[in-house]
Amino acid sequence: MEALVSDWIDVGAVAEIPPRGARVVKTPLGCVGVFRTADNEVYALEDRCPHAGGPLSQGIVHGRSVTCPLHNWVISLETGEAQGADEGATASIPSRVENGRILLSREALVARAAA
Amino acid sequence: MRDQTKPEKLLIIGAGMASGRMLEELLDKAPGAFDVTLVNAEPRGNYNRIMLSPVLAGDKTYDEIVTHDDAWYAEHGVRTVFGRRIVEIDRAARTATDDAGEVHPYDRLVLGTGSDPFIIPAPGHDLEGVIAYRDLEDTETMLALGAKPGAKAVVIGGGLLGLEAAAGMAVHGVDVTVLHLMPTLMERQLDEAAGALLRRSLEAKGIKVVTRANTKEILGHEGRARGVRLDDGTEIPADLVCMAVGIRPSVAVAKAAGVEVGRGVLVDDGMATSDPHIYAVGECVEHRGAVYGLVAPLYDMAKVLAARLAGDVEAAYEGSVTSTKLKVTGCDVFSAGDFAEGEGREEIVFRDAARGVYKRLVLENDRIIGAVMFGDTADGSYFFQLLKDGTDISDMRDTVIFGPAFAEGGSADPLQAVAALPPDAEICGCNGVCKGAIVAAIEEKGLTSLAEVQANTKASSSCGTCAGLVEQVLALELGDGYAARTIEPMCGCTDLTHFDVRRLIVSKGLKTIPDILQALEWKTSCGCAKCRPALNYYLLCAWPGEAVDDNQSRFINERVHANIQKDGTYSVVPRMWGGMTSADELRAIADVCDKYRIPTVKVTGGQRIDMLGVKKEDLPGVWADLGKAGFVSGHAYAKGLRTVKTCVGKEWCRFGTQDSTSLGVQLEKRLWGSWTPAKVKLAVSGCPRNCAEATCKDIGVVCVDSGYEISFAGAAGLDVKQTETLCKVASEAEVFEHVEALLQLYREEAQYLHRMYKWLARVGMEHVQARIVEDAESRKALADRFRFSQSIFQIDPWAERAKRNVDAHEFKPLAEVA
Numbered sequence: 001m002e003a004l005v006s007d008w009i010d011v012g013a014v015a016e017i018p019p020r021g022a023r024v025v026k027t028p029l030g031c032v033g034v035f036r037t038a039d040n041e042v043y044a045l046e047d048r049c050p051h052a053g054g055p056l057s058q059g060i061v062h063g064r065s066v067t068c069p070l071h072n073w074v075i076s077l078e079t080g081e082a083q084g085a086d087e088g089a090t091a092s093i094p095s096r097v098e099n100g101r102i103l104l105s106r107e108a109l110v111a112r113a114a115a
Numbered sequence: 116m117r118d119q120t121k122p123e124k125l126l127i128i129g130a131g132m133a134s135g136r137m138l139e140e141l142l143d144k145a146p147g148a149f150d151v152t153l154v155n156a157e158p159r160g161n162y163n164r165i166m167l168s169p170v171l172a173g174d175k176t177y178d179e180i181v182t183h184d185d186a187w188y189a190e191h192g193v194r195t196v197f198g199r200r201i202v203e204i205d206r207a208a209r210t211a212t213d214d215a216g217e218v219h220p221y222d223r224l225v226l227g228t229g230s231d232p233f234i235i236p237a238p239g240h241d242l243e244g245v246i247a248y249r250d251l252e253d254t255e256t257m258l259a260l261g262a263k264p265g266a267k268a269v270v271i272g273g274g275l276l277g278l279e280a281a282a283g284m285a286v287h288g289v290d291v292t293v294l295h296l297m298p299t300l301m302e303r304q305l306d307e308a309a310g311a312l313l314r315r316s317l318e319a320k321g322i323k324v325v326t327r328a329n330t331k332e333i334l335g336h337e338g339r340a341r342g343v344r345l346d347d348g349t350e351i352p353a354d355l356v357c358m359a360v361g362i363r364p365s366v367a368v369a370k371a372a373g374v375e376v377g378r379g380v381l382v383d384d385g386m387a388t389s390d391p392h393i394y395a396v397g398e399c400v401e402h403r404g405a406v407y408g409l410v411a412p413l414y415d416m417a418k419v420l421a422a423r424l425a426g427d428v429e430a431a432y433e434g435s436v437t438s439t440k441l442k443v444t445g446c447d448v449f450s451a452g453d454f455a456e457g458e459g460r461e462e463i464v465f466r467d468a469a470r471g472v473y474k475r476l477v478l479e480n481d482r483i484i485g486a487v488m489f490g491d492t493a494d495g496s497y498f499f500q501l502l503k504d505g506t507d508i509s510d511m512r513d514t515v516i517f518g519p520a521f522a523e524g525g526s527a528d529p530l531q532a533v534a535a536l537p538p539d540a541e542i543c544g545c546n547g548v549c550k551g552a553i554v555a556a557i558e559e560k561g562l563t564s565l566a567e568v569q570a571n572t573k574a575s576s577s578c579g580t581c582a583g584l585v586e587q588v589l590a591l592e593l594g595d596g597y598a599a600r601t602i603e604p605m606c607g608c609t610d611l612t613h614f615d616v617r618r619l620i621v622s623k624g625l626k627t628i629p630d631i632l633q634a635l636e637w638k639t640s641c642g643c644a645k646c647r648p649a650l651n652y653y654l655l656c657a658w659p660g661e662a663v664d665d666n667q668s669r670f671i672n673e674r675v676h677a678n679i680q681k682d683g684t685y686s687v688v689p690r691m692w693g694g695m696t697s698a699d700e701l702r703a704i705a706d707v708c709d710k711y712r713i714p715t716v717k718v719t720g721g722q723r724i725d726m727l728g729v730k731k732e733d734l735p736g737v738w739a740d741l742g743k744a745g746f747v748s749g750h751a752y753a754k755g756l757r758t759v760k761t762c763v764g765k766e767w768c769r770f771g772t773q774d775s776t777s778l779g780v781q782l783e784k785r786l787w788g789s790w791t792p793a794k795v796k797l798a799v800s801g802c803p804r805n806c807a808e809a810t811c812k813d814i815g816v817v818c819v820d821s822g823y824e825i826s827f828a829g830a831a832g833l834d835v836k837q838t839e840t841l842c843k844v845a846s847e848a849e850v851f852e853h854v855e856a857l858l859q860l861y862r863e864e865a866q867y868l869h870r871m872y873k874w875l876a877r878v879g880m881e882h883v884q885a886r887i888v889e890d891a892e893s894r895k896a897l898a899d900r901f902r903f904s905q906s907i908f909q910i911d912p913w914a915e916r917a918k919r920n921v922d923a924h925e926f927k928p929l930a931e932v933a
Binding site for chain 2: 009011012016017018019020021023024025026027028031034038039052053054055058059060061062063065067069070072074102104109
C-alpha cells in the first residue's frame with residue numbers, strides 16, 4: 001500500500017493551475033512544467049524547450065500544445081515532441097489526476113537525470 | 116373664370132419632406148404650369164428631417180442635410196416665404212393669411228403642415244428651456260447645451276426619438292436623464308428583456324434612465340426650466356427639458372377653415388380634401404383611416420399629388436405598407452415594421468443572455484411583419500428584405516431567426532449571403548445605400564476600394580458597421596481582383612482576416628474569446644498562440660470596462676509584467692517619466708539591485724534603467740520596493756505605450772523653443788498603461804535639431820517657435836523609417852487631443868502586432884488626416900474614447916501584484932520536490 005502511494009507524488013490540486021495555464025514544480029534535477037488544458041486535462045513536461053531550453057511553463061497553452069515563449073516552437077503536451085516543421089522532444093512525465101489532486105510519476109521524475 | 120393664359124397659383128403650406136418631394140415631381144412633370152408660393156413656419160426650406168439625429172450626434176452638419184437651398188428655389192421660380200405661419204384660410208376667397216398679415220391668393224392649395232410634437236400639459240411646460248425634438252432649432256438648442264460644461268438635460272419619453280435625443284446630447288458630454296412613463300424603453304418595439312438590454316447599453320454611455328416616471332411638473336426659476344418633478348416627489352435638475360413623447364398631425368388651420376379632419380386632414384385617393392381646391396400631403400394626412408409618420412408613404416403620396424396637379428386624373432394613392440429601420444445612435448438596436456399584438460400574429464424570439472443578443476420576429480400569415488434585434492443586428496437587412504417583399508417563410512420557419520446562411524440552407528460563407536441579396540437590399544442603413552447603387556458605382560466609376568466606395572456612394576461613411584458588407588460587394592464585383600488584395604487569415608484557426616474579426620466582434624457584440632470562437636466558427640477548440648493574444652486585445656479595445664482581460668491569452672511578458680530573458684529570468688524597467696529621474700529614485704534602484712542580487716543594470720535606448728536577471732519569484736518583491744520609491748511599471752514588455760523620450764528643451768537648452776521635457780512627461784502621464792496593437796514609442800524634441808530623435812518614433816513631436824509639429828509612423832527597428840507629418844498645432848492642449856485621438860484611431864483600426872507605420876501604409880494619410888485633423892468632432896470623439904479606455908486600463912500592474920497579491924500563482928512554484 002505504502003509502496004503504491006509513493007510511486008506517485010502529489011504536487012498540488014488541479015484548481016491551483018489556471019485553465020489553459022501552467023505551474024512549475026521545482027526538483028533538484030530542474031523544473032517540471034505542469035499544464036492544465038481548457039478541458040482540464042493535466043500534463044507534465046520537463047520545463048525546457050528542445051530548441052533553446054526555454055521555460056515551456058511560461059508559454060501559451062492551446063489545445064494539447066504549448067508555444068514556447070522564447071521562439072514560438074509548439075510542443076505537444078502529450079508527447080513532448082515539437083510540432084510542425086521543428087524537430088526535437090522534451091521529456092514527458094507521466095501524470096494522473098485523482099480527486100482533483102495532481103500526481104506525477106516518481107520514477108519518471110528521478111529517471112530524468114539519465115535522459 | 117380663371118385667365119387661361121396665366122399659370123395657376125399654387126400655394127404650398129409647409130416646406131417639409133413630403134411637400135418638397137411633391138414639388139420636385141411637379142416641376143419635373145409640368146414645368147411652368149404653376150406659379151408656386153411656398154410658405155414655411157421654420158425659417159428655412161426643405162431639409163432631410165430624418166438626419167437631425169446625425170446632426171445632433173455630430174456626424175453631419177446642417178448643410179449636409181439640406182435638400183433644397185435658396186438657389187434651388189430661385190432656379191425653379193418658387194417664391195418662398197419662410198419663418199411665417201399661415202394662420203387663416205379663407206376658402207370662399209381662396210386666400211391664406213400668414214402671421215405677418217400678408218394675404219396669399221391661390222387657385223390650388225396644398226397642405227403640407229406635417230405634425231406637431233405632443234407637449235405634456237404639465238405645469239411649467241411653457242417655460243423657456245422646454246423643447247420638443249422636431250426641427251433644427253431644437254437640435255441646435257441641444258447642441259448648444261453640449262458646449263456648456265456640466266450641463267444637465269432631462270428627456271421625457273423613452274421611445275426612439277427621445278433616445279436619439281438623449282444619446283446625441285450624451286455624446287456632447289451632457290448629463291442626460293431619460294424619463295419614461297412605461298416600465299420598458301421603446302415598449303412598442305421591445306419586450307421587457309430587450310428593453311433591459313437597451314437600458315444597460317444606454318447606461319453604459321452614462322445616460323440615466325428612470326422608467327415608470329410620471330412627470331408632474333416642470334420646475335422653473337425666473338421663467339426658465341431648472342428641473343422636473345415626478346409624481347412620487349423625485350426632483351431631477353435640468354438646464355433643458357426635451358419632450359419626445361409623440362407627434363400628431365397638424366390640422367388646426369385646416370380645421371378652422373372648415374376642411375374635414377379626423378385624426379388628420381381627410382383626403383381621397385387623389386390627395387384632395389373635402390374642398391376640391393385644397394389638397395394635403397404628408398404627415399398631416401389621414402387616408403383611409405391611416406396616418407403615416409414614415410418617409411416612404413409620404414413620398415408615395417407626394418408622387419400621386421404631383422401627378423394629379425399635373426393633370427393625371429388617374430393617379431391614385433392606395434395606402435402604403437409601412438416598414439422602416441430605426442437605429443439609436445451608438446446602440447446596436449434594429450427595429451422594422453409592426454409589433455402590435457393581434458389575432459393571428461405569432462412571434463419567434465431568440466435570446467442569448469450572456470452575449471446580450473435578442474431577436475424577435477413578428478409573423479402574420481407566414482410572413483414577417485415586424486423584426487426587432489438588439490446586440491446583433493447583422494441580419495437586419497435580410498429580415499427587412501423578407502418583410503418588404505412579403506416573402507412566405509413557412510419553409511424556413513424553423514431556422515429563419517438564425518439568419519440567411521442558416522435559414523436558406525446555404526453555407527455560412529458571408530460572401531454568398533451578400534451575393535444572394537437583391538439589388539434593392541439596403542447595405543448602409545445610415546445613408547440608405549442599397550446593394551444595387553454600390554454595384555452600379557463600382558461598375559460605372561471603376562471603384563476598387565472601400566474608401567472609393569465610401570467617397571462615391573456614402574455607403575459605410577457614417578457609422579461604418581457595414582464596411583465589411585461593402586467590401587464583400589466589392590469582392591463579388593471585382594472577383595479575384597479584389598480578393599487577391601485582401602489580407603491573409605489571422606492564423607490557421609480561421610479563414611477570417613484580422614479586420615473581419617475586428618468588425619464582427621463589434622457588429623455581433625462578441626465580448627469573450629469563447630464567444631468569438633463559437634460565433635466565428637474557429638477550427639480549433641481554443642485558438643492558438645497567434646490568435647488568442649490578438650483576440651484578447653481586440654476585445655479589450657472594443658469593450659473597455661466590459662471585456663475581461665484573459666491572462667492565459669497573453670504572452671508571458673504581458674502576463675507577468677516583465678521581459679523574459681533567454682535563461683528564463685526576467686528584466687524589470689520602471690517608468691521614468693520623460694526620461695527624468697532623481698537621486699532618490701536612483702538610490703532605490705541601487706538598493707533593489709543589492710537586495711535581490713540583480714546581476715546586470717543597463718541604461719536603455721528609451722531613457723530609462725533596465726535591471727536584468729531577476730528571478731521570477733523575486734518580481735513581486737522587486738516591484739514592492741520600487742513602488743515605495745514611487746516607481747510604476749515602465750511597460751517595457753507591453754504591446755502598449757513604452758517610453759516618451761525627451762530632450763531638456765527650453766528649460767536648459769539655448770536652442771529650445773518649448774518646454775519639451777514637461778510636454779513629454781505630460782504625454783506619458785496621459786498615455787501610459789494603454790494597450791495598443793504593437794509597441795508605441797514617443798519622443799518630444801524641443802527644437803528641429805531633434806535631439807530626442809522624435810522623427811523615427813511611432814509618434815514624434817518637434818517643438819518650433821510657433822507651436823508643435825506632430826508626426827507619426829516612424830520606426831527604427833526591423834524597418835527604419837522617418838515619421839510622416841500629421842499636422843502642426845499651436846498649444847499643448849491640442850497636442851494632447853491630437854495624439855490621444857491618433858493613438859485611439861490606431862488602436863481601433865490596426866492589425867494586432869502591426870506598428871503604426873504598417874497601419875498607415877494600409878489606411879493612408881488621407882484617411883488619418885480626415886479623422887484627426889480635418890474633422891474636429893471625430894477627433895474629439897476618438898480622444899474621448901481613448902480617455903474612457905484609460906479610465907479603465909491606467910492602473911499600475913506592479914502595485915496590483917506587489918500589494919494586492921494579484922496572480923500570486925504566477926510567482927510561486929506549484930510544489931518543490933526533494
